[in-house]
Amino acid sequence: MYAGDLVEVSQKDSRWVIERVMPRKNFLIRPPVANVDQAVVVTAITQPPLDFVYIDKILVHLEASDISAVICVNKQDIEDPKEVERVSDIYRKAGYPCVVTSAVTGFGLHDLSRYLESKVTVLAGQSGAGKSKILSALLGVGLLTQGLSRLGRGRHTTKWVSLFRAGRQGYVADTPGFSKLDLIDVEPYELSYYFREMAPYAPLCHFPRCLHKSEDRCRVKEALAAGEISRERYKSYLTLLEESTERAKRKYE
Ligand SMILES: Nc1nc2c(ncn2[C@@H]2O[C@H](COP(=O)(O)OP(=O)(O)OP(=O)(O)O)[C@@H](O)[C@H]2O)c(=O)[nH]1
Ligand SMILES: [Mg+2]
Ligand SMILES: [Zn+2]
Numbered sequence: 001m002y003a004g005d006l007v008e009v010s011q012k013d014s015r016w017v018i019e020r021v022m023p024r025k026n027f028l029i030r031p032p033v034a035n036v037d038q039a040v041v042v043t044a045i046t047q048p049p050l051d052f053v054y055i056d057k058i059l060v061h062l063e064a065s066d067i068s069a070v071i072c073v074n075k076q077d078i079e080d081p082k083e084v085e086r087v088s089d090i091y092r093k094a095g096y097p098c099v100v101t102s103a104v105t106g107f108g109l110h111d112l113s114r115y116l117e118s119k120v121t122v123l124a125g126q127s128g129a130g131k132s133k134i135l136s137a138l139l140g141v142g143l144l145t146q147g148l149s150r151l152g153r154g155r156h157t158t159k160w161v162s163l164f165r166a167g168r169q170g171y172v173a174d175t176p177g178f179s180k181l182d183l184i185d186v187e188p189y190e191l192s193y194y195f196r197e198m199a200p201y202a203p204l205c206h207f208p209r210c211l212h213k214s215e216d217r218c219r220v221k222e223a224l225a226a227g228e229i230s231r232e233r234y235k236s237y238l239t240l241l242e243e244s245t246e247r248a249k250r251k252y253e
Contacts, residue, residue, distance in 0.1 A: 031175030042125035056236035127177030128154020
């Protein structure tokens with residue numbers, strides 16, 4: 001059973017017994033939560049260092065599971081405002097709503113809370129990005145948080161998934177930041193369909209199975225050159241493409 005499962009229960013003596021787990025709308029394996037409507041992907045800029053590939057891999061998983069995503073650039077109180085703006089722009093341009101927050105000063109938390117109303121939301125993102133701190137600030141309760149290590153990394157403070165009530169109708173799950181996430185099983189030529197801003201161009205390429213690397217008459221590369229697709233997202237795409245290609249090779253060996 002996952003956090004977020006809907007169950008049928010009965011009462012036997014003084015105990016509640018789970019009789020049935022209702023069919024799931026969806027479930028995420030990492031973090032393990034069922035019936036998710038959306039994910040808020042939390043990131044800092046330097047503390048811990050932002051990792052585009054990490055974020056973009058989560059976004060690929062969410063696209064594949066049909067779960068919407070909101071990007072939350074946290075630690076606004078200590079990070080360089082120019083960088084905060086640059087990162088927000090990259091994700092807004094890719095088609096994701098983006099909120100800038102500080103869990104310490106409360107900056108932007110009201111904006112964030114508007115996304116949580118009437119939905120089941122998971123907080124995802126690197127260890128130390130501030131997921132538990134944000135949720136604590138939103139709910140006014142003290143969830144366990146911890147400072148970063150001397151290397152500026154998170155300490156994997158949250159160990160399991162918990163759901164909390166948010167607003168009148170919403171639920172939010174705090175989750176542990178995972179250090180490694182395997183890419184979903186996706187064929188290399190399908191990967192670009194999980195990059196929201198590449199998906200409209202991919203079917204227009206000259207070659208039906210274009211990988212958007214060095215092929216001629218590639219509409220994705222044209223969009224990149226025209227600035228419609230950001231360099232950072234395209235770089236993530238190439239990294240994940242390699243992972244997907246390696247995996248496909250192993251599969252057919
Ligand atoms: N200055 C500043 N510090 C923050 C902010 N948000 C979180 N922190 C600090 O960053 C550290 C890590 O925060 P957590 O909330 O534990 O991070 P997490 O994402 O839950 O990490 P895991 O549970 O390990 O996945 C703590 O020392 C927090 O106090 C923020 O907006 N500004
Ligand atoms: Mg935590
Ligand atoms: Zn192409």
